[in-house]
Amino acid sequence: MAIPRIKVNHFHTFYYQYESTLLDALEVQEIPAPYNCRGGYCGCCKVRLIDGEVEYVRETLLDMDEGEILTCCCVPKTHIEIEISES
């Protein structure tokens, strides 16, 4: 399987380096992704998944709307495009 490519609005597109979560992957790229608990319960790291699929590596305690993902709990499964809200 091809290495997943991660496209982020307002930031650059990069290849996933198999960090343990998508949030870690964003941080390695120095993209200021929001977060707090890193445990799937505060909801701060919620972003929109525009395209592609992610795989959850940790259970989340939040209900998510269609197209929303928690970056601290998942990794990309395919090429993905995500949108981080401005504030």
Next chain:
Amino acid sequence: MSYSTFNPSAHDATLEPMFFGRSVNVARYDKQKYPIFEKLIEKQLSFFWRPEEVDLSTDRKDFMNMPEHEQHIFLSNLKYQTLLDSVQGRSPNVAFLPIVSLPELETWFETWAFSETIHSRSYTHIIRNIITEPSEVFDQIVTNEEIVKRAAAVTRLYDELIELTSVFSVHGAGQHVIAGKTYDVSMRNLKKKLYLTMVSVNVLEAIRFYVSFACSFAFAERAIMEGNAKIIKLIARDEALHLTGTQHILNILASGADDPDFKEIALECKDEAIAIFAEAAQQEKEWSSYLFRDGSMIGLNAKILSDYVEYITNVRMRALGFEDMFPAAQNPLPWMNAWLSSDNVQVAPQESEISSYLVGQIDNQVDDSDFDDFDL
């Protein structure tokens, strides 16, 4: 409708609404209407910690070397948090247990309130360790005007709900005149009061605590009062979980899926709910000014802390589907994130308490394929 500690009816609890249905009988968790509350309970239990695990001997020296205005900041925050957790250690039980109808939600309230009692115990632990005479601090909590002012806002709705449900429990629904005072104990008014109380609790967990958290972590960023910060980090981790709980309850209520009345009530009370957020944000900003009245501390002042209150208020309101109250802005205290995260610090276990060490997380399901990654 009087409360029964064991309702002998054979009803299916998963068909009851969250509140004001039949009272819970069997505390069973094999089937749940809302599995999220069961997950919250398990998470909270896995977080279990005791304040005595954290050594505070260095904090005592740090505290004694602090300039007076910083001691004021530190102690004032501790007093305020002591008040908040005194309220939270009992109120979810007193207010919500008599009216809850789902076993998993009932236990979530109890588990939640219990963890708040651990927080209260840790304030005693901290104060006992840094001050020779703890009474000096505790006795001032009820006489400090700034704290009392906010205590009234924190407890008003809780007390009103408890009063109404007490009347409801004795006299049933309807209009009642008791000792010359008229009580509107209609189901509608009860539900309305419950919704607003839950908003107020959400605000307590979501905004009010965070001003104190910011100060504790700001001290530790300067490598002082680090034991205290370690305890506050554990408290913050619990509070984030409680916050998720109240957000879930509020969002389920507002969706109307649980009880259609609450959908209307959420719309009807929208302005009042927003006013609760506005009042808390305003009070917390005033509190920031009070904290820094004699001088700022490195890395933090009243202005930055007020900006943080605005930022966090927006974040919390968005989680409940409300519009931003303040202009959108970046997090003015980005370093807070590292402190609010539950597992980002890698330390040697013999050197430090690890907050990410989860109790009761053993998985016995080991399969041959689990070793596929291993090479000899």
